[in-house]
Amino acid sequence: MQDIAELPVPANEPVAQSPFLVVRDLVKRFGKFTALKNVSLSVNKGEFVCFLGPSGCGKTTLLRAIAGLDPQDEGTISIGGRDVSKLPPAARDFGIVFQSYALFPNLTVAANVGYGLVNRKRPRAEVEARARELLALVGLQDQGDKYPVQLSGGQQQRVALARALATSPSLLLLDEPLSALDARVRVRLRDEITRLQRRLGVTTIMVTHDQEEALTMADRIVVMNHGVIEQVGTPEDIYRKPASEFVADFVGTMTFMDAKTQGPDRLRLGTVDLICPSASRFGPGETVRIGMRPEEIRVRNIDAETPNRMMVKVAALDFLGAFCRAELEPEAAPGVTMLADFSVNLMRDLAVVEGQTITVALPPESLRIYPKT
Amino acid sequence: MTTTTVTAATPAPAPTRSAAGWDEWVVRAAIASLVGWLFLSIALPLWTLLSKSFQNADGGFIGLANYVRYFSTPTLFQSIYNSLGVAFLATVIVIPLAFIYAYALTRTRMRFKGVFYALAMLPLFAPSLLSAISLIYLFGNQGLLKEVLFGHSIYGPIGIVIAQVFYCFPHAMIIIVTALRLADARLYEAASALGTRPGRIFRTVTLPGAKFGLINAAFVVFTLVVTDFGIAKVIGGQFNVLATDAYKQVVGQQNFEMGAVVGMVLLVPAVLAFVIDRVIQRRQVALLSARAVPLEPKDNAPRDAALMVYCLAVAGVLVVVLGTAVWASFITYWPYNLTPTLNNYAFANFEPTGWSTYFTSVWMAALAAVIGTAIIFTGAYLVEKTKVSPILRGLAHLMAMLPMAVPGLVLGLGYVFFVNAKWNPLGFLYGTLAVLVINCIAHFYTVAHITALTALKQIDPEFESVSASLKVPVWRTFGRVTVPICMPAILDIAVYMFVNALTTVSAVIFLYGSSTKLAAIAIVHMDEAGATAAAAGMATMIVMTALGAKLLQLLLDRFVFGKLQVWRRR
Numbered sequence: 001m002q003d004i005a006e007l008p009v010p011a012n013e014p015v016a017q018s019p020f021l022v023v024r025d026l027v028k029r030f031g032k033f034t035a036l037k038n039v040s041l042s043v044n045k046g047e048f049v050c051f052l053g054p055s056g057c058g059k060t061t062l063l064r065a066i067a068g069l070d071p072q073d074e075g076t077i078s079i080g081g082r083d084v085s086k087l088p089p090a091a092r093d094f095g096i097v098f099q100s101y102a103l104f105p106n107l108t109v110a111a112n113v114g115y116g117l118v119n120r121k122r123p124r125a126e127v128e129a130r131a132r133e134l135l136a137l138v139g140l141q142d143q144g145d146k147y148p149v150q151l152s153g154g155q156q157q158r159v160a161l162a163r164a165l166a167t168s169p170s171l172l173l174l175d176e177p178l179s180a181l182d183a184r185v186r187v188r189l190r191d192e193i194t195r196l197q198r199r200l201g202v203t204t205i206m207v208t209h210d211q212e213e214a215l216t217m218a219d220r221i222v223v224m225n226h227g228v229i230e231q232v233g234t235p236e237d238i239y240r241k242p243a244s245e246f247v248a249d250f251v252g253t254m255t256f257m258d259a260k261t262q263g264p265d266r267l268r269l270g271t272v273d274l275i276c277p278s279a280s281r282f283g284p285g286e287t288v289r290i291g292m293r294p295e296e297i298r299v300r301n302i303d304a305e306t307p308n309r310m311m312v313k314v315a316a317l318d319f320l321g322a323f324c325r326a327e328l329e330p331e332a333a334p335g336v337t338m339l340a341d342f343s344v345n346l347m348r349d350l351a352v353v354e355g356q357t358i359t360v361a362l363p364p365e366s367l368r369i370y371p372k373t
Numbered sequence: 374m375t376t377t378t379v380t381a382a383t384p385a386p387a388p389t390r391s392a393a394g395w396d397e398w399v400v401r402a403a404i405a406s407l408v409g410w411l412f413l414s415i416a417l418p419l420w421t422l423l424s425k426s427f428q429n430a431d432g433g434f435i436g437l438a439n440y441v442r443y444f445s446t447p448t449l450f451q452s453i454y455n456s457l458g459v460a461f462l463a464t465v466i467v468i469p470l471a472f473i474y475a476y477a478l479t480r481t482r483m484r485f486k487g488v489f490y491a492l493a494m495l496p497l498f499a500p501s502l503l504s505a506i507s508l509i510y511l512f513g514n515q516g517l518l519k520e521v522l523f524g525h526s527i528y529g530p531i532g533i534v535i536a537q538v539f540y541c542f543p544h545a546m547i548i549i550v551t552a553l554r555l556a557d558a559r560l561y562e563a564a565s566a567l568g569t570r571p572g573r574i575f576r577t578v579t580l581p582g583a584k585f586g587l588i589n590a591a592f593v594v595f596t597l598v599v600t601d602f603g604i605a606k607v608i609g610g611q612f613n614v615l616a617t618d619a620y621k622q623v624v625g626q627q628n629f630e631m632g633a634v635v636g637m638v639l640l641v642p643a644v645l646a647f648v649i650d651r652v653i654q655r656r657q658v659a660l661l662s663a664r665a666v667p668l669e670p671k672d673n674a675p676r677d678a679a680l681m682v683y684c685l686a687v688a689g690v691l692v693v694v695l696g697t698a699v700w701a702s703f704i705t706y707w708p709y710n711l712t713p714t715l716n717n718y719a720f721a722n723f724e725p726t727g728w729s730t731y732f733t734s735v736w737m738a739a740l741a742a743v744i745g746t747a748i749i750f751t752g753a754y755l756v757e758k759t760k761v762s763p764i765l766r767g768l769a770h771l772m773a774m775l776p777m778a779v780p781g782l783v784l785g786l787g788y789v790f791f792v793n794a795k796w797n798p799l800g801f802l803y804g805t806l807a808v809l810v811i812n813c814i815a816h817f818y819t820v821a822h823i824t825a826l827t828a829l830k831q832i833d834p835e836f837e838s839v840s841a842s843l844k845v846p847v848w849r850t851f852g853r854v855t856v857p858i859c860m861p862a863i864l865d866i867a868v869y870m871f872v873n874a875l876t877t878v879s880a881v882i883f884l885y886g887s888s889t890k891l892a893a894i895a896i897v898h899m900d901e902a903g904a905t906a907a908a909a910g911m912a913t914m915i916v917m918t919a920l921g922a923k924l925l926q927l928l929l930d931r932f933v934f935g936k937l938q939v940w941r942r943r
Contacts, residue, residue: 069838088397089841096842102835104854106940116843147940167843 020045020203021066021171026075028061035061037227043220045139046201048194050214053224053252059207060175062224066205067173068092080170094171095164099180101156103148109159110135110144116167126264127310134162137196154185159194165200172197174206178213190217211251215239223247245289245370254291255338258372267369270333275307275364282369289370294325296366299350299358308362312338317354326352328360396846397761404765407752411772413799414815417781418787425790426633432795437855445858449618457615459530460598460642463537467594470538471545474687477680478546479553479580480670484681490550492688495695497543498919500893502603502900504539507697508532509608509905515708526700528610536604539694541597544588552586553579556668576776585653592646599642600780603893607900612734613736615639616782616879622882629790636786640779647778662850695916702910720911723904726890734892737809738874745814745821745874746867750808750859751772753825754851758837777819781880788812789883802928804886812884820868828862829855860934868926873917 019042027366028036035058043049051059064070066077068089076085084092103112104147114131122130129141135141138158148156157177164172177193178186194217197204208214214221215235222229223246231243242248245256259269261282265291267274274290282288302309312328324347328338340360342352429435441451474493496504511518512527526530560582564574574751609617615635623632658810701707705714721727756770776784792803802808832855840850856863878893885894892911900908 067838067842069841089838090844090846091395094842096839098833098835098839100833100835102833102839104836106854106857106938115840116845119843119845119849149940149942163839164842169842173842 006076017044018045020080021068021205022076022078023062024076026072026077027063028058028065028070035227036065039075039227039229041222041232043203043205045203048197048206048217048219050218050221051205051207051224052211052221052251053209053216053230057208057224058227059209059222059224061227063173063175063205063207066171067094067096082240092171093169094173095167095169096173097157097160097164097175097177099176101148101160101180103156103159103163105146105148108144109140109146109148109151112148112159113144113162113166115163120167125353130166131162134166135159136292137165138162138192149302152185153181154189157181157189158192160195165202172202172204174204176207176209179210181209184212193217215251221251223250225250242291242368245291245373248291248368249371253294253339254368255294256289256291256370257333257336257338259288259290261288267367270330270336272310272330272332272366273310274362274367276367276369277364278367278369282371287372289372291368291370292338292362292366294339294341295336296327296363298363299340299342299346300363302359302361306361307364308367309359310362311357312360314352314354314356314358317342317352324352331357392853400755400759400847401761403751404759404762404769407748408753408765408772409770410748411752411769411818412798414811415772415775415784415818418784418791418815419775420787421788421791421794422633422636422783425630426637428630429803430630439630439634443631443638448613449631452613452615452618455530455612456599459533459614460535460595461543462530462534463598464591464594466534466538467541467545468549468591471542471590472549472583472587473683474542475546475549475553477684478550480556480668481677481680482670482672483677483684489684489688493546494543495691496540497914498872498876498923499695500603500878500896500912501536501540501601502607502833502878502896503698503909503916505532505536505604505608506693506896506909507694507701507901508536508907510697510701510707510909511694519851526610528608529612532608532610533605533612533614536608537598537601539691540601540604541594542691544597545594548590548593549583549586552583552589556582558666558668561668589650589653592649595616595782596643596646599798600639600782600879602782602882603897606878606897616780619782619786620882623786623789632786635791636783639783642860643780643783644778649821654864696719698909699913700918702906702913704906707906717906718914719909720895720899720907723899723902723907724895726895730895731892731911732891733806733889734915735918736876737806737813737889738871740806740810741813741817741869741874742871744810745870746863748814749818749821749866750825750856750863751851753822753829754855757826757829758834758855759847760837773822774819776816779816781816781877782882784816785812785880785883792884804884804889806889809881809884809891810874811883812880814870815865816877816880817870817873821869824862824866824869825859828859832858857937860937861930864926864930864934868922871922875919876917907935 011203021041021043023039023041026036026039027034039062040057041062051062061070064155065072066079066086068084068091072085076083078084079092079094104115107115110128110131113134114127117127117130132144135144138161140155140158140162143151143155143159151159157180161177168273178189181189187300206214206217215238216236220232221235221238222232224247231238231247233241233243238247238251238289242251242254248254249256255275257269259267259274261279261284262268262273263284264280265275265277267288268292270323276290279288298306298358311331313331314326315329318325318328323344324342326340328340330336330338346352349356398793427436428436429438474489477483478490483489508527509532510516512522512532513519516527519527522531527535557580560578561574564578564753569577599614600616602620603610605614605617606620615638619632619635619639622628622635627700702717703713703715704710705712705716716722720730724730752769752773756766756773759766779787788808791797792800792808794800802811836850836854837847840847876893878897881891882894882897885891896908896911896915899905899911
């Protein structure tokens with residue numbers, strides 16, 4: 001895995017940005033199950049990082065280890081240059097928001113937000129002023145006297161956020177904060193959290209299994225699977241250049257086909273030759289997996305000069321609202337099915353119907369190649 | 374010197390490290406104290422009882438000799454048959470009675486369900502022997518209805534079985550009601566959609582659904598009867614059972630070793646019932662899926678009317694039987710002079726300790742309620758919500774579950790041997806109020822512990838994590854959030870402890886001292902001395918006090934705590 005995932009160790013980071021959180025060789029076991037296998041990671045100050053992966057991939061375990069709630073078995077964690085590996089949660093400096101919000105039901109919204117401040121022996125007036133300030137920050141200035149049960153899910157989520165930020169922590173941890181909300185509220189809160197994070201500049205880590213959430217909110221995404229980091233990168237990197245078949249499949253949709261390398265930049269799929277610059281990474285005659293995003297398949301403006309042309313049969317068309325997803329069967333490669341997204345415009349202009357044979361092209365720069373496992 | 378250098382070198386982490394460590398050490402110390410308390414108040418007394426049964430009078434180890442002597446003495450051995458016999462009969466009678474009653478309360482649209490439920494609970498607020506006293510008034514030598522027995526005597530197995538039926542009825546009913554409430558309406562809809570007749574639905578859906586509850590209830594009743602002391606003492610006559618044997622061996626003949634053997638024998642059915650209950654509960658959970666649809670009984674006037682008549686009859690008999698003792702306590706000379714009087718309440722005329730036993734009882738029960746609730750709830754919190762010392766927490770939970778399997782009489786015996794042991798520096802506790810309070814807390818620990826755990830499990834598990842992230846110490850969140858949220862459960866536990874400490878006979882019969890005689894024991898003594906009316910009077914006082922405590926809880930819940938719980942309302 002090491003060679004595929006671009007593990008950013010501090011040395012690889014640009015000098016200007018000092019890593020704020022450094023995780024090294026973290027191992028966490030639950031009985032015989034190893035939830036984290038030598039995970040290393042660094043996060044820069046002010047960055048918004050998402051841990052993305054399917055359930056059971058270790059993303060929440062990693063977050064809880066960083067918080068000190070479920071201490072790791074091996075490895076070290078440092079926050080702001082301070083080694084916190086062995087410290088209990090209270091001695092680390094972070095705020096946390098859980099999926100369940102964990103608001104204290106018997107305390108008012110204002111008391112919830114001020115909960116961590118009261119303990120710091122601040123004067124009552126100061127605590128109240130700070131609570132009001134934070135409630136205003138999340139747009140709930142007039143809800144301070146209510147109890148959590150009287151608020152909607154989205155409002156409760158914002159209270160939890162305000163409570164976590166009240167003590168001005170240097171690190172904000174969000175554990176699937178949006179997954180208990182319904183779709184519309186989720187999209188709105190997504191923007192609000194991102195804006196708030198940019199404004200306060202607080203280093204933030206969010207755990208999510210929702211790729212759309214990660215792609216829209218994060219500065220960088222950490223894709224995890226089976227307790228290891230598969231890839232770390234900007235949302236665009238993750239989507240355009242997925243480092244492994246797993247990442248390509250988990251983030252967005254991709255069709256995978258078996259092919260053989262034919263030369264430094266040639267592949268053979270069935271009986272067609274494909275031009276593919278990145279094939280040079282593999283030796284000649286090797287079987288590889290090629291991946292293609294459905295929206296990258298070209299249908300228009302194909303002429304004799306267009307590389308990677310092929311005749312395909314439209315086996316099925318599924319109407320999905322803004323576009324149609326087509327299943328294409330290349331005539332030169334029996335048994336292979338490719339997915340392609342056709343816009344409504346294209347469908348109308350070309351009058352595509354099921355059973356028809358059309359010419360498509362696979363742009364060489366859009367072809368991804370992975371080792372056959 | 375060294376510390377200063379270290380602090381100077383790393384100024385930031387040092388203070389936080391010590392602050393956090395303090396927090397964790399308090400929790401560790403609390404868990405260690407809890408384990409120590411449970412070990413002293415539960416594990417050690419039981420261990421002493423066990424080892425005593427293998428010793429001679431001088432404390433020398435003699436292996437199984439006591440057991441051999443026990444099983445080769447026909448009079449002692451006979452008690453096992455007697456105990457099992459009455460327990461079997463009482464169980465066979467109680468379970469169907471309680472099942473139909475519980476069915477009426479859960480599966481019909483009958484009116485006054487709440488009233489019927491409350492009436493069936495009445496026996497829980499009285500010492501077990503109250504029903505025995507009533508039976509003596511009704512069917513005893515001077516009984517009103519003596520002829521109904523056709524010359525048979527109520528003193529003996531007949532009386533024991535009938536009295537046990539009354540005493541055990543609410544225990545069985547509560548368990549079966551819980552089992553019947555867990556029903557999935559979709560099963561019934563599927564069955565009737567397939568055209569199944571009601572009788573077959575009852576056999577194939579209702580009964581299998583309640584099966585575990587019924588088995589559990591049967592074992593609970595069986596154990597209650599085998600281990601109950603009060604009823605057999607009052608109405609058993611010459612009919613010996615295990616519980617009275619233990620009493621006679623220890624109090625009558627001062628044969629502690631043989632008492633210990635009887636105690637160990639008494640432990641067998643209780644431990645069996647406990648193990649079976651655990652196994653059943655594990656299965657019961659899997660029985661009902663989270664997506665089950667609650668069953669709403671349909672209109673069925675004839676069925677409701679028939680079951681209403683049944684409930685009226687059962688509740689009526691319960692009230693009459695319990696009421697007889699209360700009524701008789703105000704009667705001048707039963708059954709010849711029925712003029713009302715308060716003479717029977719001048720307890721000093723029948724028992725040298727007089728009214729003081731009553732006040733001792735109330736004081737003891739109040740202490741057990743307050744101290745017990747504090748220990749048990751805090752203990753449950755430590756077990757459920759903290760993360761340090763997992764092994765000690767597991768041990769604490771295990772010991773907390775142990776008293777469920779230990780009859781009061783057996784624990785009481787264990788206490789006698791433990792407190793009187795030569796090696797024990799706690800010997801000064803013998804006969805004090807403190808040992809009675811500790812014994813009661815230990816005896817009723819499990820149910821209260823489970824109640825507290827259930828309440829705590831409903832609280833978001835991340836509260837402690839949030840507090841830690843906000844650098845708020847655990848005890849602050851415990852006091853400011855956890856306790857207020859759990860207030861209803863805490864009140865439940867307190868009233869449970871109070872009522873049970875007040876009504877128990879078996880747990881304390883061996884432990885009281887001359888200045889700490891309890892009301893429930895005074896009842897036994899007054900009854901022994903033939904002052905049945907005064908015994909009934911004292912029992913009445915206990916019932917009234919226990920019911921008063923329950924009423925106070927309901928009022929508090931509604932008018933005081935209701936106001937403090939505004940946050941529950943939307």
